Amino acid sequence: xxxxxxxxxxxxxxxxxxxxxxxxxxxxxxxxxxxxxxxxxxxxxxxxxxxxxxxxxxxxxxxxxxxxxxxxxxxxxxxxxxxxxxxxxxxxxxxxxxxxxxxxxxxxxxxxxxxxxxxxxxxxxxxxxxxxxxxxxxxxxxxxxxxxxxxxxxxxxxxxxxxxxxxxxxxxxxxxxxxxxxxxxxxxxxxxxxxxxxxxxxxxxxxxxxxxxxx
Numbered sequence: 750x751x752x753x754x755x756x757x758x759x760x761x762x763x764x765x766x767x768x769x770x771x772x773x774x775x776x777x778x779x780x781x782x783x784x785x786x787x788x789x790x791x792x793x794x795x796x797x798x799x800x801x802x803x804x805x806x807x808x809x810x811x812x813x814x815x816x817x818x819x820x821x822x823x824x825x826x827x828x829x830x831x832x833x834x835x836x837x838x839x840x841x842x843x844x845x846x847x848x849x850x851x852x853x854x855x856x857x858x859x860x861x862x863x864x865x866x867x868x869x870x871x872x873x874x875x876x877x878x879x880x881x882x883x884x885x886x887x888x889x890x891x892x893x894x895x896x897x898x899x900x901x902x903x904x905x906x907x908x909x910x911x912x913x914x915x916x917x918x919x920x921x922x923x924x925x926x927x928x929x930x931x932x933x934x935x936x937x938x939x940x941x942x943x944x945x946x947x948x949x950x951x952x953x954x955x956x957x958x959x960x961x962x963x964x
Contacts, residue, residue, distance in 0.1 A: 756879065756880060759936065760934065760935060760936065762936070762937050762960065763790050764788050764791050764792070765793075765794055766783070766792065766810070767794045767944060768793070768806065769796060770940070770941065773795060777809035777812070780814055780821070781817070783943070783950055784814055786949075786954045786957075787953065788819055789819050790819065790822065791814055791821055791822070792839055792938070793806065794824035794825075795807075795824070803829055807830070807835060811835050820859065822838065822839050823835045823837075823839070825839070825840060825844055827854055831855075835858075837859030838854065839861040840860070840861070840863070842864070847876045859880075861881070862881055862882065865883070865899065866899065866903070867910065870910070870915075871907075878913060880915065880916050881907070881911050881915055881916070882918050883907045883915060885898050885899065885920055886901065886917045887900075888920050901932040904934055905932045905933055915934055916935065922942045922956075923955060926959050927959060937960065939956065942956065
């Protein structure tokens with residue numbers, strides 16, 4: 750079985766638990782809520798958090814995810830992912846290249862990479878990454894300096910040109926999730942729509958029910 754085959758079957762929701770929205774001390778609890786609701790792949794993102802606090806939160810999040818049979822991905826930090834026993838790392842265009850990330854992680858680790866246009870996505874797909882994220886698909890408020898919106902047409906083009914699974918990210922909500930799946934996205938990375946809900950787990954269940962059965 751290839752490493753990429755460990756991703757959930759498409760279409761799948763991919764919650765990103767951002768410590769900036771929930772607080773670093775609540776990361777593991779939110780991960781547990783999402784996994785209990787059915788999430789099989791969760792990412793933890795914590796910008797500007799000290800290394801010790803990040804390692805502690807990531808380790809607790811890994812334990813919460815694994816207790817429910819889910820995978821936990823750490824954003825940006827392969828060193829923290831290895832220390833915490835996470836299942837992989839998601840990197841951006843300015844972070845370590847996927848092939849360098851793999852040198853720091855166990856062979857079975859998942860590696861995802863962000864892209865913001867077709868050229869970046871195609872290049873990312875050729876690096877050996879397990880999935881390529883494309884976005885922001887819609888306007889988003891979860892980043893201070895978001896990249897330009899790419900829209901659904903770019904999702905379609907990326908899906909047609911990239912061989913690995915494609916994850917759409919940016920401004921995805923219950924109102925547009927079906928359109929994103931119809932554009933060909935294998936995964937839908939969701940941040941604020943879930944985390945700003947009083948019950949992220951229930952929000953996950955409602956949203957998952959909208960995107961239809963696995964393809």
